Amino acid sequence: MGVESLLQKIQQREYTIGIIGLGYVGLPLLWTFHEKGMPVIGFDIDENKVNCINQGIPYIKHLGEDKMKVLADSDLCRASSDFSKLVEADALLMCVPTPLNLYREPEMKYVIQTTEVISKYLRKDQLVILESTTWPGTTVELIIPMLEKETGLISGKDFYVAYSPEREDPGNADFNTSKIPKVVGADGEDALKLACEVYNTAIVRTVPVSNTKTAEAVKLTENIFRSINIALVNELKVVYKEMGIDVHEVLDAAETKPFGFMKFTPGPGLGGHCIPIDPFYLTWKARQYQQNTRFIELAGEINTEMPNYVVNRAVKALNSHKKAVNGSSVLIVGLAYKPNVDDDRESPSYRLMDLFDSMGAEVSYYDPYVPVIKESREHSHWAGLKSVEWSRETMEKFDVVVISTNHSDIDYRQLSDWSDLIVDTRNSMKDVAHQNGHVWKA
Template identity: 70%
Template sequence: MSQLDTLLQKIEDKTYTIGIVGLGYVGLPLMWTFHQNDMPVLGFDIDEKKVDNLKTGTPYIKHLGTEMMQTLATSDIADATTDFSRLDEADAILMCVPTPLDHHREPDMSYVEKTTETVSKYLRKGQLVILESTTWPGTTEELMIPILEKNSGLKAGTDFYVAYSPEREDPGNPNFNTAKIPKVVGGHGEEALKLATAMYDTAIVQTVPVSDCKTAEAVKLTENIFRSVNIALVNELKVVYEAMDIDVHEVLDAADTKPFGFMKFTPGPGLGGHCIPIDPFYLTWKAREFERHTRFIELAGEVNTNMPTYVVDRTMHALNTHKKAMNGSKVLVIGLAYKPDVDDMCESPTFKIFDLLKAKGAEIAYYDPYIPEIWETREHAEYTGMQTVDWNKETVSGFDAVVISTNHSSIDYAELAVWSECVVDTRNAMNGIEHKGKNHIFKA
């Protein structure tokens, strides 16, 4: 029996151990999904706290709940560790590590490079290495494989297998979890594709094989570029229609009744999250190598990046109607998470709104039921330790203006309408709620 046939048999027998490097919002649900299908899983992370939480069943990503963590903690086919020498225990190594942008808006591949270096130290024959992080087309074959081959002395496609399969997580989405989202897979050679596809087929509703790794890498970028460009379009429409005294949300709702040729996107205060504010610029960076320009991507980035400025301008206008200056006013921002009903503040536009409000002399505070305290981040260290205010009439009514940046479903917006005299709504959260007239609720 060939090496490939032996590994495929292990997958069929469910004795094929899957190692997952990075136990964040991508890696942890992936670990759970394979575990739910009786596949042995071994999680790796440099963060001792995450590993300890997994071993004790303590949730650290709120929207995933407690049942998952408690089940993994007591399972005899799941384990987690900070000891990367145990990588040789895994038959497949799935890398779910960050791929942020640096201060020059160019790809920061340090996490991928360091993780690949670590994997290469323990790489053995027959292992499958898969990158799930979003990145520029060519990363797997131009960056990863040379590192793996040089440090291990093994040959990709002969001694070990390499594939790329982009994560498609949508944290907090009640309709689509990891198991229900089709998995795009590109392999470095036919055998790698066959092995990776068989592995994902054990746990994912559908696998979508493509011709190679760089095509799979391009698929994920295209998905997020599509969203970025369309969000920028409706953000631009919001600004234009506001000047015309037209409610962009009413326009979009009506347009959405067309059963063909229209896909509804909603405007907001700017982009947040792990993907849309970042991923499109990976293609912009890579396109320069081929002397091509990504004008739509760059224009969309410009529009979306400027939305927090628009929000603050609208807040200043709202305060003026109440005969108050921004300088010295107390402003409460609702929502620090980048999207509703999650506790993830990655790339949240609220931080930019904070910066702009402070620059104009406002005193700022925030309310977010999912984030009681701001933990340390690379980009916004000055807000570390800042805590959410209490949600009650006495507290909220003490602010000169309230800006809705994230529309968590657990917030009582009818109460807000009573408690605050000046609300700036970037999410249409106050739609349909009775208010006190035109100088009460301001769309932004």
Template identity: 55%
Template structure:
């Protein structure tokens, strides 16, 4: 049976008088805000980036694939406000945290953003507020890291005076079929009231809220989803090498296997893993597992296979440049096509294209890139030396100046027919040319 506090919260959700605060206005936070605005719920967005805040309040966003119509309307009606003033965190009824959870250089969890955000909330937390972490993390983070910080800072008790939950984000940037509102949300609460409040909140925002028994279970759900993908991608990456040695096209094999209506799900090889989840999430579990003296050999092997892919691609590129162009890679000019981590978006988080540029340049080659969605490489944690590099135009004249074109991201708007026609050598890591019906003697898969 829910408490009176929980009942009042649920009533405010139902009559849409609730106010939601979203901490972190990026690839997860902005879609969350849009989901709330779509339901007529007021949103206050918090971020440390003043330019991002100013842009959002002006109806602009640096994330191209996210429409801003609802933000513009929300600003006009007073239903949306972005701010860097964290003192206003006491105003919302619920605070949803969507901040980065990257890895350190030693492949260990970096919870600094979560900790700093929790500390900031702890300075302003009031009674009856709900705090929900959405950032991907290891099982136990909400209970073992966040709750002690909040209880110590406030003197309030979780589950009685304030409420704590975990609901993992499930964003897939650029997916034309599923968005925040149409993807079910898993919810785990620190106690029955926290679960009931979170279920009501997300039930109002998305198509379905799915309850689980604890915050740790919800945290494990997110890791499991992405480990599943990482392991299967590692499998097809390994199969690519085996089948290539046999003269078999792995993409043809996968497409044919996918015609089976049960027992098979297609995953495809690539030049490495990218994005905010798959390259990172498995390491959160392997790190936590060591606390229990457990070695996650299967997961770690998948990570090793996927991490090796950029090296394999560069070796194949060097071999093809030598055989087909009659040049050493060290003397060559290489054009990378696409540096987003997946097609048709401007998201560069953990993009394998950055590693490809680094490895090719270490071999002495001159590298440039073209990406219709990313005109300039932004600052990144691991590739600061690439910051500010600009996308070069693609034309018959410019392609003639490169010894090879390496397709790293298969954006749909690229003219593969013209690229193949005007290039000396095309090395395709995404099977993009074949999928567009463009095959020629100068196109090779890698």
């Protein structure tokens, strides 16, 4: 089938989108294509996710029961853990994790495993798109050679390959998947036409770039920009504190400048699946070219140090109340990595919990979005721990409360009334009257 016939098939909504990996990226993408009338098949090794989609059960907060029920009842949507059905999809979008290993190097096993599975079932005319964040060169140096070697097919002739980085921002009501422009790079003009046409069916705008390596670099650049600027305001927070200056007041005032300034907010560290991880994909790749990435690595050091700064502030706060951290009861408020979501990946709250625990404190947490800590690779020792209840009786039991994530539906006035000592890493108490020495900023 020629490219023009494939383009026509897409335009007629007869082109099936297969999405591999049904997490915080894959599931919203599945919904977005379905919402625009495209037939979709979701694939995941997790039977629970597959069953939830087919039965209409929500497992990600911002895709609630109504949307999941629509997917379950639709003839255009199905989910499966049977990867032999990959042949039924016209496009295969890879939305799998790309974490770092213990040495802060790219862990590509999920991408490699998924590519191996695709190669078993790849057929002519299929389009393969990697969406996972990765180092520049992954698509042409890893994905395409694997697919060509295992199948004997040739990219650009027998099948097509593209790269389009995910740009999800969980919990952001202003920018869901369909409203965020999609950067697309591909292996050849035909692949680029097909990939852009696929995304044009569901996304507000596509932004084609010259090749896959450029598209891979775009994603890293976006998150490196954020990482460095967050590190800057985190460093300013520490410096200004010693000068008796409130960094939040400074940033609020600076934001009134209508040009040349973009506000970033300090906090207890970095969390989520992008900013703490993505910059190190470039530092790793840059070493192969004998290039240094000093800015990126320095930002990483500053942001990684923030939980230690918060704990040190909490120790001083406890000392001011004639208490030692050893034996004290500590409550972490907010386990999710950002406000108003249930995503706790790479959350700095875990680092705070580990630090307090290592110092002999009794650690608990409260988070209405994360009622129980699930099993994970990084935090298995906390698995099964449940969020405490929100009540005066509960809050009064803790020697210190550390606000790590500023969920908007937490009543901070109540918290101020109920708690004798609060360490605020998010400026959550700025509008709450409190007695002198009651709230410490960190």
